[in-house]
Amino acid sequence: MTGIGGTSVYGTPSAALSPYLSGGAAGLNALTLATGLNRQLAANRQTQTATNTANTKATTSNNTPATNTNTATNSPNATKTEAANTQGANTNTTSVRQQNQLAQLKADDQAVRAGIEAQLRAAGAYGGTVTYQYQKGADGTNYAVAGDISFNVQPVANNPAATIAAMQTIEKAAMSMVPPTAQDLAAAREAAQYLTQAQAQLNAAQATTAAANTVLAAQQQTAATGGVAVTFGRGLAAYTNAATLGTPANQPGLRLAATA
Numbered sequence: 446m447t448g449i450g451g452t453s454v455y456g457t458p459s460a461a462l463s464p465y466l467s468g469g470a471a472g473l474n475a476l477t478l479a480t481g482l483n484r485q486l487a488a489n490r491q492t493q494t495a496t497n498t499a500n501t502k503a504t505t506s507n508n509t510p511a512t513n514t515n516t517a518t519n520s521p522n523a524t525k526t527e528a529a530n531t532q533g534a535n536t537n538t539t540s541v542r543q544q545n546q547l548a549q550l551k552a553d554d555q556a557v558r559a560g561i562e563a564q565l566r567a568a569g570a571y572g573g574t575v576t577y578q579y580q581k582g583a584d585g586t587n588y589a590v591a592g593d594i595s596f597n598v599q600p601v602a603n604n605p606a607a608t609i610a611a612m613q614t615i616e617k618a619a620m621s622m623v624p625p626t627a628q629d630l631a632a633a634r635e636a637a638q639y640l641t642q643a644q645a646q647l648n649a650a651q652a653t654t655a656a657a658n659t660v661l662a663a664q665q666q667t668a669a670t671g672g673v674a675v676t677f678g679r680g681l682a683a684y685t686n687a688a689t690l691g692t693p694a695n696q697p698g699l700r701l702a703a704t705a
Contacts, residue, residue: 543583550580550588560622561592564629567618571597571611596632600639605650608643612636 557577565572573595579587596615601607619625619633 547582547584550582550590553590554588557589557592561594564594564618564622567614567621568594568596569614569618571615572618573597591626593626593628595628596636598632598635598639600643605643605647609640609647612640612643616640 561575561577565575576593576595577589578591580590581587596619598612598615601611613636615636616633619629619636622629625633
């Protein structure tokens, strides 16, 4: 075994030191120089190792924050981009929905106005004012979604036949809207009531006229057999006894003619 200074622990120089020892003083100098160089090389290696370790740590330290910084920088950007994409998708969806709603409102508006105009034409002189119900669209325009018209449901005074014609027109116009509104149904019911009353009045008047004509025909036949023919220009029941009363001067239209 080799001891300190290259000497064997048993006092015998080791084989590695023999060349230096055999050379005398010059050998010792060489040995000293070699030993110094080895120590310097070892120190240099330690210094280089320490430097490399420090550089590695510094490089790692410098790279790691940069990576974290980039990650931190990219993370908000990615979140903002995702939020912007989501908002854009929502905006597109809302825009499509609004466009569909506007298209439906426009179609409803046209249908309602066309129905009201047709109802007014059907009502003729008996149609009244128009009222619309509106809904505002996303474009700020008011669109008609429902409508009503009023009707002049009044009987024609002293004219059942004209009343019947008017009520038939109103009832038909009121029910022309599909589906009819509450106001349409109310007008149709009122017109039907006046129609029933006017029809009853007309039937009564026609019955009275028929009875008067029957009486008149009988009296004309009676007067003819007595030698006098009676002809009424008005055909009113008030003149049924005219044959026996002569020819009143204040009753124009009554003509008496002798047949003998």
